[in-house]
Amino acid sequence: MVTQLPEWERLDNEAKKAKKINLRQEFALDPHRFQSLSITFDKDIIFDFSRQLVTKETMRQLYDLAEAQKVREKIQDMFHGKKINITENRAVLHTALRNLSGKAVEVDGKDVMPDVKAVLSQIKDFSEKIHQKKCLGVTGKPFKNIVAIGIGGSYLGPEFVAEANRVYAKPGMKLRFLANVDGTDFAQKTEDLNPEETLMVVISKTFTTAETMMNAKTCKQWMLSSLNNHPETVKKHFVAVSTNIKAVTEFGIDPTNIFSFWDWVGGRFSVCSAVGGVPLSLYLGYENFEGLLSGAHKMDTHFIEAPLEENIPITLGLLGIWNNNFLGYNCRALLPYCQALNRFAAHIQQVDMESNGKRVNCEGKVMPITTGPVNFGEPGTNGQHSFYQLIHQGQIVPADFIGFIKPQYEVGEKSASAVDHHQELMSNFFAQPDALAFGKTEQEVREEGVPEFLVPHKTFPGNRPSSLLLFPKLTPETTGMLLAIYEHRTAVEGFIWGINSFDQWGVELGKVLGKNIRKRIQEYNGDPKKKVTEFNPSTNNLLQIFLDQGR
Numbered sequence: 044m045v046t047q048l049p050e051w052e053r054l055d056n057e058a059k060k061a062k063k064i065n066l067r068q069e070f071a072l073d074p075h076r077f078q079s080l081s082i083t084f085d086k087d088i089i090f091d092f093s094r095q096l097v098t099k100e101t102m103r104q105l106y107d108l109a110e111a112q113k114v115r116e117k118i119q120d121m122f123h124g125k126k127i128n129i130t131e132n133r134a135v136l137h138t139a140l141r142n143l144s145g146k147a148v149e150v151d152g153k154d155v156m157p158d159v160k161a162v163l164s165q166i167k168d169f170s171e172k173i174h175q176k177k178c179l180g181v182t183g184k185p186f187k188n189i190v191a192i193g194i195g196g197s198y199l200g201p202e203f204v205a206e207a208n209r210v211y212a213k214p215g216m217k218l219r220f221l222a223n224v225d226g227t228d229f230a231q232k233t234e235d236l237n238p239e240e241t242l243m244v245v246i247s248k249t250f251t252t253a254e255t256m257m258n259a260k261t262c263k264q265w266m267l268s269s270l271n272n273h274p275e276t277v278k279k280h281f282v283a284v285s286t287n288i289k290a291v292t293e294f295g296i297d298p299t300n301i302f303s304f305w306d307w308v309g310g311r312f313s314v315c316s317a318v319g320g321v322p323l324s325l326y327l328g329y330e331n332f333e334g335l336l337s338g339a340h341k342m343d344t345h346f347i348e349a350p351l352e353e354n355i356p357i358t359l360g361l362l363g364i365w366n367n368n369f370l371g372y373n374c375r376a377l378l379p380y381c382q383a384l385n386r387f388a389a390h391i392q393q394v395d396m397e398s399n400g401k402r403v404n405c406e407g408k409v410m411p412i413t414t415g416p417v418n419f420g421e422p423g424t425n426g427q428h429s430f431y432q433l434i435h436q437g438q439i440v441p442a443d444f445i446g447f448i449k450p451q452y453e454v455g456e457k458s459a460s461a462v463d464h465h466q467e468l469m470s471n472f473f474a475q476p477d478a479l480a481f482g483k484t485e486q487e488v489r490e491e492g493v494p495e496f497l498v499p500h501k502t503f504p505g506n507r508p509s510s511l512l513l514f515p516k517l518t519p520e521t522t523g524m525l526l527a528i529y530e531h532r533t534a535v536e537g538f539i540w541g542i543n544s545f546d547q548w549g550v551e552l553g554k555v556l557g558k559n560i561r562k563r564i565q566e567y568n569g570d571p572k573k574k575v576t577e578f579n580p581s582t583n584n585l586l587q588i589f590l591d592q593g594r
């Protein structure tokens with residue numbers, strides 16, 4: 044157990060000192076604090092963690108912990124196809140999906156790269172045919188709308204990347220995501236679409252997920268009834284991304300329109316497989332999907348090669364452990380100062396919380412400490428007008444601020460008396476971490492002439508930890524880097540705790556109970572007089588009311 048290591052105990056002692064750190068003083072005493080507590084990657088990507096409640100000594104001890112927990116060896120195991128997802132006996136190889144090194148990656152003695160490349164060229168050919176109007180709908184019209192049907196890992200990553208890169212989308216192409224089984228989602232996503240110009244991409248690793256299967260069937264009916272039951276409707280308007288070829292074929296999808304992937308790609312780590320590849324290449328063009336892969340690959344190479352002290356994902360992960368386990372801050376915020384990253388936090392919520400929200404370690408022993416923290420976020424500046432009050436004066440929530448030197452859209456004019464939109468946005472990006480770190484003392488508030496009764500209300504305690512990540516510009520390539528940084532942060536934290544970050548048994552029980560309720564609702568549809576009695580009193584009563592009043 045990690046908590047029994049001497050390195051852990053040492054950090055526990057270090058945390059007592061860290062709680063007294065005054066960031067104002069630390070910055071005043073050490074003019075080189077930024078240089079010592081920041082990492083520059085690829086010349087112009089900067090990770091600045093100088094506002095964390097750490098000293099150089101803390102960082103040294105955190106890197107010692109990483110050594111003691113054999114983080115580097117575990118990263119090697121992951122990249123080289125070892126079955127580190129022990130409860131499912133699977134390798135964890137999302138890095139192979141973007142392996143542009145030309146080197147083989149083996150699982151069970153077989154190089155997976157030829158299969159990866161074959162699917163990539165299938166995606167390229169298919170998306171080019173759609174763009175060149177060589178693949179048409181049953182009435183001869185070209186496709187202008189893509190509906191990606193999928194949920195969880197088969198939805199959140201592609202949506203985040205699509206939103207992040209919307210500025211590069213193929214002119215005239217729309218991409219919608221249909222995830223929720225709530226009929227409102229189907230109604231709203233399809234209401235203004237012409238079925239003749241619409242291509243459905245059903246994305247499901249298992250091809251059994253209840254929400255996705257129901258949405259896919261509803262879309263099939265919608266398409267068939269709008270296209271006069273044309274016999275080629277499913278063949279021409281549906282493609283699938285799945286590992287379950289049999290179920291996809293049974294659904295009626297043409298086997299040549301199936302894009303496969305492999306059990307060594309976890310759902311939440313599947314953006315770089317055909318899960319993201321198909322919808323993103325259709326929407327943004329294959330070359331932009333390749334840009335995403337190349338950015339992610341660059342970060343993968345940095346992750347596996349860079350020394351601990353120069354390694355962004357490892358350092359980010361260790362700071363996560365520090366804030367969560369040693370300082371006791373079990374919540375963290377992801378704050379991109381970038382509207383195009385409006386779905387980034389939603390994706391990282393799944394990557395991190397489905398991976399690391401675990402109660403036992405790999406040996407099945409109950410963890411005596413908190414594992415994955417709560418992750419949430421919202422683009423700045425919107426978050427500032429929402430929950431920032433809490434992070435400035437309420438609970439302490441370590442935050443990552445993500446900003447870009449150049450905007451995707453140049454809006455507004457710069458002049459001696461005015462700033463443009465991006466400069467205005469970035470003024471906030473630079474100001475907020477300082478407000479958190481340095482606060483405002485009672486004395487400073489008083490010096491402003493504030494009435495005494497308002498002084499405590501207007502005081503900011505400061506010493507609230509945050510990091511800044513500054514990129515040149517949001518492009519497919521930097522999107523890939525950002526994705527890989529946060530995927531790897533999750534892996535690093537899991538490696539330190541010694542948990543399995545790659546299974547998700549916690550989602551199963553609810554699914555099973557849902558099946559029983561669904562079955563009972565079906566029975567009611569056949570015999571409404573029979574009372575609901577088989578569950579607990581709360582469920583019996585509420586379900587009965589729902590059924591009787593919803594009839």
Ligand code: F6P
Nearest residue numbers: 195196197247248249252310550
């Ligand atoms: O319920 C959680 C989950 O299993 C995720 O891990 C997964 O990404 C999602 O459901 C969707 O699964 P599938 O791709 O098999 O439809």
